[in-house]
Amino acid sequence: MCEFCTKHGDGKVWFKNAANYGKDLMADLERRDYIKDFFTSTIEEGIVTLGRLETLHQKKKRLPPRLVKAMVDKAKEEHFGQVVTIEDIRDMVGKAATVVRLPCACRWAAMKTENRCCYSVSYSPDAWYDDLDMGYFGLAQDEGLERIKPEEAISQMETLEKQGAVHTIWTMMTPFIGAICNCQPGDCLGLRTLALDVETMFRGEQVAMVDEERCNGCGACEEACQFQAISSRQLSGEQVAVVSPAQCFGCGLCRNHCPEEALAMVGR
Numbered sequence: 498m499c500e501f502c503t504k505h506g507d508g509k510v511w512f513k514n515a516a517n518y519g520k521d522l523m524a525d526l527e528r529r530d531y532i533k534d535f536f537t538s539t540i541e542e543g544i545v546t547l548g549r550l551e552t553l554h555q556k557k558k559r560l561p562p563r564l565v566k567a568m569v570d571k572a573k574e575e576h577f578g579q580v581v582t583i584e585d586i587r588d589m590v591g592k593a594a595t596v597v598r599l600p601c602a603c604r605w606a607a608m609k610t611e612n613r614c615c616y617s618v619s620y621s622p623d624a625w626y627d628d629l630d631m632g633y634f635g636l637a638q639d640e641g642l643e644r645i646k647p648e649e650a651i652s653q654m655e656t657l658e659k660q661g662a663v664h665t666i667w668t669m670m671t672p673f674i675g676a677i678c679n680c681q682p683g684d685c686l687g688l689r690t691l692a693l694d695v696e697t698m699f700r701g702e703q704v705a706m707v708d709e710e711r712c713n714g715c716g717a718c719e720e721a722c723q724f725q726a727i728s729s730r731q732l733s734g735e736q737v738a739v740v741s742p743a744q745c746f747g748c749g750l751c752r753n754h755c756p757e758e759a760l761a762m763v764g765r
């Protein structure tokens with residue numbers, strides 16, 4: 498369990514605590530303002546800052562530790578993420594009263610392309626997400642927020658996973674969980690910050706484990722892992738895959754690519 502579980506989990510994994518999706522958190526006017534300005538402020542400022550940091554990182558090879566700490570501390574208060582598995586998604590989305598799909602803000606900010614792979618859920622009939630400004634994408638509110646059934650959202654996210662997407666959840670003023678995302682490394686601002694060693698998201702609650710008896714050393718999992726967490730080693734003269742638990746973000750993508758069903762997700 499991570500520090501958010503301790504602070505916001507109420508004895509559970511924090512993203513399984515219904516209170517973190519709850520309408521009570523929306524009574525906070527500061528949060529409502531944050532959500533209203535989320536795209537034009539958080540995302541637009543985020544992409545400009547990220548560009549500067551990538552240039553600095555290219556020149557110096559690492560960012561000043563004090564700057565990294567300040568950024569991570571701020572993100573933990575406002576907009577922090579965690580990788581989740583498809584099983585977590587089924588659990589979180591399956592229980593929702595309402596679900597919307599909307600365009601991915603990172604891809605829009607970076608490339609002005611509309612790619613509908615972000616979801617928001619509400620556990621009560623109130624649609625808090627009407628406060629999100631779809632004008633940012635050049636869309637009317639009802640064009641941007643597409644209401645769909647929970648099972649439809651789950652099935653779409655299963656397809657996105659097959660296409661290589663990593664599932665993540667994001668707070669909008671912690672601990673309120675505002676977005677359930679399906680991200681690709683080059684496109685996602687959060688995954689891009691990881692490449693600079695600025696960890697604005699937690700690793701998942703689970704980690705991949707290899708069954709060495711089944712593994713045939715084909716390397717398909719190593720190729721599929723977006724986090725370079727898999728390598729190989731010799732075992733009794735044969736190659737077998739090895740997962741580094743410290744590098745594994747717990748997305749579960751590797752197991753989809755294993756022809757021998759030699760990979761399983763286990764508690765971190």
Ligand code: SF4
Nearest residue numbers: 601602603678680685
């Ligand atoms: S976190 Fe992922 S899905 Fe969400 S807006 Fe960014 S790239 Fe898109």
Ligand code: SF4
Nearest residue numbers: 722745746748749751
């Ligand atoms: S080892 Fe598997 S579960 Fe871990 S980050 Fe890589 S693909 Fe995801």
Ligand code: SF4
Nearest residue numbers: 712713715716718755
């Ligand atoms: S994909 Fe499966 S069989 Fe191939 S190396 Fe990875 S764990 Fe082993």
